[in-house]
Amino acid sequence: MGRSKLVKENTAAWIFLLPSFIFLIIFTLYPIIKTVYLSFFQSDLSTNEPVYIGLDNFKVMLEDEVFRKAFINNVWFAIGTVPTSVLLGLLLAILVNRSMKGSGLARTFFFYPVVIPMVTAAFIWLFFYTPEYGMINSLLKVFGAGELNLLGNTETALMAIMVMVIWKEAGFFMVFYLAALQNIPKELMEASYIDGASKWTQFRRIVFPLLMPTTLFSSVIATTNAFKTVDQLVVMTQGGPNNASNLLLYYIYESTFRFMDYGKASTVTVVVLILMLIIAAVQFFGTDRKIHYS
Known part of the structure; x- marks a missing residue:
């Protein structure tokens, strides 16, 4: 029964x-499965039906200077945005977690960029970065400084995109850290205060270790986001100038919709999937062992 x-x-x-x-x-x-399957075929405008070519797509990909440039750019993009956006989210959460006048308004202000569609955010920052009449250059003119073309300079284009992404994501991670901070037992903080622990000691010995699960989660999400950035590139730079801001997903986008090379696009997609699996595995199985969940 x-x-x-x-x-x-x-x-x-x-x-x-x-x-x-x-x-x-x-x-x-x-x-x-379909993507992995197509990565072993030549499937572009020159072929009516996909033609099996084995690992040739991978060889051509590794020899492609544009792919290598996009890959290196994406690594630097992840290094620049992931720790910065997560750390900024933590700092914002600590700031708005305090009981002070206007904390609710501050939370709304910091979270507002998250709810803005990515394309809309890209247009907003395009207005900031635009030469001559953009907000940044308008302020520089007030102070008598020279004009900057941040998106048109190979040395600053990728950095300009990074700033926009950090601005967009920090509020998202702030929400998770804020929830984690509010779940920390007050008894622990009171006991440490009675024992004479300073604010820094409380944060280092109690708060930060208890926030590690949230940090791991935020790091995985931020890393995933760093390798799926494409909307803002379509609007702001199209990967330029001279591929200075080209990233892997935009490279896949161009291969698919501009050059109609589905085999090449599938090959790069497989590489990105493998890379993301490796990063996630390292983060979960490496960092997870050092995390306290209770």
């Missing part, structure tokens, strides 16, 4: 999960 009830409960659970599994297969598993 007990076993029959267990079977009925499991059956009901699987029935409820079935729609999610169907969506997972159609929109996640099938595209991944």
Whole structure:
């Protein structure tokens, strides 16, 4: 009788999960399998049907200077945006977690960039960066400084995109850190205060270790976001100048929709998937062992 009830409960659970599994297969598993399959084929405008070429796509990809440039750019982009946006999110959370007048307004102000669509945010920052009449150059003219073309300079284009992404993501991570801070038992803080611990000691010995699960989660999300940046590049730089701001996902976008080379795009996508799996594995299985969840 007990076993029959267990079977009925499991059956009901699987029935409820079935729609999610169907969506997972159609929109996640099938595209991944199809992408891996196409990476071994030549599939572009010169072929009516995909032609099997083995690992040739991977060889051509590694020899492509534009791919190497986009890959290096993306690594630097991740190094610049991931720790900065996560750290800034933590600092903002500490700031608005205090009981002070206007803290609710400050939370709204810091979180507002998150709800703005990426394309809209790109246009906002395009107005800031535009030469001659952009806000930054207008302020420079007031102080008698020279004009800057941040998006048109190979040395500053990628950095300008980084600043926009950090501005966009910091409020997102602030919300998670704020929730984690509010879940820290007050008894721990009061006990450490009675024992004479300073604010810095409390943060270093109590607060920060308890925030490590949130830090791990935020780092994984920020790293994933760093390797799927494309909207703002389409609006602001198109990967220029001279591929100075070209990133992997924009490289895939161009290969697919501009050059119609689906085999090449699939090959780069496979590389990005493998890279993301490696990064996630290192973060979870390396950092996770040093994290206290209780």
